[in-house]
Amino acid sequence: MNMPAPIELLTALRCPTPAATTTAATMRISVCIATYRRPERLRVLLDDLIVQRRPPHEVIVVDNDAEGSARAVVDVARGRGLPFALHYEIQPQKNVAITRNRSVALAQGNWLAFVDDDERAPPAWLGDLAAAAARFDADAVLGPVLPLLPDSAPPWLRRGRFYDWARLPTGSVVPVRLLRFGNVLLSAEVLLTQAQVFDPAYGLTGGEDGDLLARLTQAGARIVWCDEASVTEPVEAARMSLRWLLLRALRGGQDFARHVLAGRHGPATRGRRLRLLLRALLQMLAAGLLAVLCLPLGRHRCAHWLTKATANFGKLSAFAGLHYREYA
Template sequence: MNISLCIATYCRPERLTVLLDDLVHQEHLPNEVVVVDNDATGSARAVVERRRVLGAPFPIQYDIQPVKNISLTRNRTVTLASGDWIAFIDDDERAPAAWLKQLTETVIRYSADGALGPVVPIVPTDAPSWIRHGRFYEWARMKTGAIIPLNKLRFGNVLLRGALLRDTQTPFDPDYGLTGGEDGDMLGRLVQQGARIVWCDEAVVHEPVEPARLSLRWLLLRALRGGQDFARHRLTGRFGHLTSTGRARLFLRALLQSAIAIGLALLSWPRGQHRAVYWLLKASANLGKMSIFLGWHYREYEGKLT
């Protein structure tokens, strides 16, 4: 399989360094690696040049996309990629040696157009106990070969047939470029067009959780954005046609569920902070759904609500 491995990066030179080190040891090597830097100053250039000097068993393309927008940056990686298949991995993840091989074997075995794998968080041992007990950074996992539900589609560890992404000049919608959610939107559109995307539970990558994310505030805002992503996708028909009645039900259900979650958070607090935070995150996600009806968007990559 001719594979281009794409990395969108922004101001993470240390993380990018170790990721590139991982990639040279893959059991199934990519045919090329494409790095697109969303930092206009080119902070990743030295990292790529270092890897080239040390040597790599594949060419590494490097480019800068200066406008702060994750969608434009990912789109640039697709434009530069020449492979029949395109893999994506985030710049803060670690890839075990068998990772890409396991993704390729899965798309072949299940005659799929793409495969997603788990991103396993590495929580620091000195993180607050409620964070370590809460497992807030983990995603649901499935049996290898399972078709992934629309509301579980996400990025960070994925291999896709390149032709699916080249059917449009903007596979990732720039409207999601500052809020996030561009990955679920793009994958959802591919599935609606008939793409078969399956799960590969063996193709694990690891994501060290950054200190800035070890806080209730960060978790609440991420849950809020997740709720907003769901509502945006629902309202635009990603999960099927939505009538006016369906829109009203979506809002009222989110209102009811947020109220219930807040009540359960208060009741759960004596049994452990992590249990209460679980319900607070549910409340925040439902508040996010409602906020879309008011035209509010949390721009995660700018750190503000507009």
């Protein structure tokens, strides 16, 4: 017997949707954490999950460090007694997509929440995500990641607001250009319609999250925003530099272009490819000029336009098959 294609299977699942047949109180939520050499950050995140007002069914920690640097933290947490099951596994191949796929394979919940190992989750976090999924009949819910700059951060970084995410009113359907990971709740039914959840081709560059969410959107998934379900992310010292901002902008531009060229934003026709190429070239030149003109107005303004120019250079470089491997 022929199996239905993923998009046909998702269409069948849409009536009724998982959210429509499940209340927030009865959701079995697996929290999935991919970690790599951040044991102290992981420890405080696990502490946050312990005190969730709406505790998860289980927490899955998949360690991408072959040496198992997160094992001791997990063992200590287990020894304290937990309101949920805590599973730990090492995935030794350096690849964030494969690591996340392993967490999906281990999860037993009918909803999966993803949070990064360097984030902090306030007590209402998981409950707010679950309530939004039920209230807005959603297949996925995204929430904000709020950056926490240390007191030692240079003033120009604070003024530039370089780490802020775009935010939307609660209940808004998230447009494809604003799809982000780091704080998301996904229906397992809808997620598993994908033959491959996270694409390993993005495993060293990043962008596997946006690729997945764009595929789900194309297949008809309803992805909404919950502005109350925020997590925080301390900005590390290594990220407080113009060099890091430019490299992240380069990767972001490459990710966007790769998604467009792969048809994630609609059919990758010759016209769409050409428009992307010409727009990126013109925007790169304009942003570079504005960076020079804004230099007397403050370093943060100059840096803003430099990141825009670099992001558009990233789009152009993707046409040549170049990919900045941030996680290599």
